[in-house]
Amino acid sequence: MEAVSLLQHHVEQQLREEGGLSSVQFQLLARLAHGPGALTMTELADGVVYSRSGLTYQAGLLEKAGLIERGPSPGDERAIQVAITQKGRDLVEHVLPGHAEVVRSMLFDPLAEADVETLGTLMNRVRDHMRALPPRSAAPRRKRSE
Amino acid sequence: MEAVSLLQHHVEQQLREEGGLSSVQFQLLARLAHGPGALTMTELADGVVYSRSGLTYQAGLLEKAGLIERGPSPGDERAIQVAITQKGRDLVEHVLPGHAEVVRSMLFDPLAEADVETLGTLMNRVRDHMRALPPRSAAPRRKRSE
């Protein structure tokens, strides 16, 4: 956890300095940039943000900065399609090299290629396990008297 | 990183619900509880908090809650010794089982024993590597025109 904390801290700094982005904002942009097209707010939030209002807040900032656009969703009148703008793509491209460099120099550098592979395999397994857990209500963690 | 994010989120929740603690506060208390005796503020901050004022803030909260005590430091009149109180120890003990259960069920459960070992080895290596890097000034990341 200490390694992760250090890594996150350095990543945050690089993204902030070179792009004015928090890592949450970067993740949202990156998801939009790499995916096929637009996503709904709910799809976009998945795995990045843990409250609806949190995403609304972040999306508001990104839209105000001209990095994303929100529009109606064809299939569902309640939903909103979020798409990245060219400016958003440009910013991601601008920030990406530095980001990759931070991750490489801090995380990958001390690991052999096989180690990186192993780490990926293990953590993918952990992630899949956690995503498969009950969302957070049938949790078997209640005390008897609460 | 998604796995880590999910884990952190669940850990935060458990600590908050069962102990009213943030994970930073828990780390500070745990460090004091397990170590031999008192630590100075600077020693305590190491690896947990990234600004002096951040630690002063958190220590203020913990002291107000009666979980730690601050006193003068024998060797150095500038420094302050921070010690955990009995109440602090009790709280750590109270929260610990649930914390261990979260980590076990979410992180260790999907991994074999050897995997846990491997993960620890790799991440220790990464941590040591990161701690050995130049503190953050000789960083070769400045732009030519800034």
Next chain:
DNA sequence: TATTGTTATACTCTATAACTATA
């Protein structure tokens, strides 16, 4: 009735800079 998204609000946390005091 459930789901999508927003708003209002309150709160926690963090960081920067200025400051005091000791080494």
Next chain:
DNA sequence: TATAGTTATAGAGTATAACAATA
């Protein structure tokens, strides 16, 4: 001059609950 710690302050981020609109 450098280090230990605090304070003031400002800003960013998050979550909860109430809300409106559509499925």
